[in-house]
Amino acid sequence: MEIKTDDYSIWYEEAASTVYFRGFLRLDGMEEYQPVMDLLLSAVDKSPTLTLNLQDLEFLNSSGISMLSMFVVKVRDRGDVQLILQGSNKVLWQTKSLRNLQRLMPGLALELT
Amino acid sequence: MTQTISTQTFGEFAQEIPASEEYLTMNFSPSSAPRKRRWSNYGLSADFLGDYFAAFFPGDTVEDSPLNRRETVKAAVSYIANELLENAVKYSDEVAKRPISISLYLYEDKIIFQSINHTSPAIADKYCRFIQQVLTSDLDELYTQQLEQTALGSGESNMGLLTMMNDYAARFGWQFQTSDSIPDTVQVNVLVHLDI
Numbered sequence: 366m367e368i369k370t371d372d373y374s375i376w377y378e379e380a381a382s383t384v385y386f387r388g389f390l391r392l393d394g395m396e397e398y399q400p401v402m403d404l405l406l407s408a409v410d411k412s413p414t415l416t417l418n419l420q421d422l423e424f425l426n427s428s429g430i431s432m433l434s435m436f437v438v439k440v441r442d443r444g445d446v447q448l449i450l451q452g453s454n455k456v457l458w459q460t461k462s463l464r465n466l467q468r469l470m471p472g473l474a475l476e477l478t
Numbered sequence: 479m480t481q482t483i484s485t486q487t488f489g490e491f492a493q494e495i496p497a498s499e500e501y502l503t504m505n506f507s508p509s510s511a512p513r514k515r516r517w518s519n520y521g522l523s524a525d526f527l528g529d530y531f532a533a534f535f536p537g538d539t540v541e542d543s544p545l546n547r548r549e550t551v552k553a554a555v556s557y558i559a560n561e562l563l564e565n566a567v568k569y570s571d572e573v574a575k576r577p578i579s580i581s582l583y584l585y586e587d588k589i590i591f592q593s594i595n596h597t598s599p600a601i602a603d604k605y606c607r608f609i610q611q612v613l614t615s616d617l618d619e620l621y622t623q624q625l626e627q628t629a630l631g632s633g634e635s636n637m638g639l640l641t642m643m644n645d646y647a648a649r650f651g652w653q654f655q656t657s658d659s660i661p662d663t664v665q666v667n668v669l670v671h672l673d674i
Contacts, residue, residue: 372518372521389521389525391521391560391564393513393514393517393564394568395631395635424521424556424557424560426557426560426561426564426638427561427564427635427637427638427641428564428635428637428638430637430641431625431628431629431635431637434625434626434628434629435628435629435630435631437629438626438629438630454543454544454545455544455545455549456553457545457549457550457553457554457557458553458557458645460543460545461641461645461646462641462645465621465622465625465644465645468622468625469622469625469626469629
């Protein structure tokens with residue numbers, strides 16, 4: 366499973382139970398994010414513990430933050446998946462906005478390195 | 479014939495923006511090209527504004543952050559400019575055929591952003607109601623509530639505005655203006671104050 370464009374790539378590595386994000390993601394509204402959501406939902410079906418590695422995602426617009434929050438709530442409501450978000454302290458939006466996702470799912474593990 | 483203008487303002491709105499040595503304005507022409515084709519240009523413009531204004535700052539360290547001042551300004555300006563442009567585009571009335579503009583003004587300890595677009599009275603009314611909700615609510619609570627609501631897929635998210643206010647501590651002022659010289663159109667003028 367992979368989405369690759371000139372601006373960003375998103376791919377799932379089953380062996381690592383990890384979805385990797387890279388680049389600049391600023392799609393026009395939630396509908397445009399549907400393929401990303403579909404990739405995340407099929408990854409979560411395969412991994413009881415799923416990691417989203419966002420460290421190389423340099424930009425995410427607010428629609429993307431909304432998409433991530435929607436995914437977090439879906440995982441929370443399933444109740445059977447451990448979700449880990451890996452971010453970078455060197456990427457400003459991650460230091461500003463990622464923590465808020467824990468408000469939706471207190472069991473969410475956030476690793477900012 | 480005299481022109482009738484009606485104006486409503488909210489938040490930190492100033493009619494006169496203080497004089498600034500450094501400022502930059504970008505105007506986007508009303509275009510018949512599909513929004514999809516133009517969309518990536520707004521992101522590029524926001525990145526350019528981030529790079530341009532970051533160049534005025536030294537690379538000195540920021541307390542409790544591995545990012546230096548220049549990197550912080552670049553990322554914050556690019557996020558805010560992108561959200562303002564996305565909103566201006568999403569809510570612009572394509573029928574009105576009016577340009578969208580974004581200006582940035584640099585001061586010693588802050589940047590003021592100004593975005594101007596034109597929209598329909600119905601969209602402007604909805605926006606005014608949300609602003610009133612923002613101004614009378616606890617921001618932190620409203621943020622969580624909207625995030626949950628967005629996550630459940632119900633209603634407008636308004637997360638752009640809320641992330642700028644809550645995550646970047648940006649302060650907003652808004653002006654809505656109607657003029658009988660451009661009927662059925664509201665000019666939306668947004669000021670964003672970002673301390674740096």
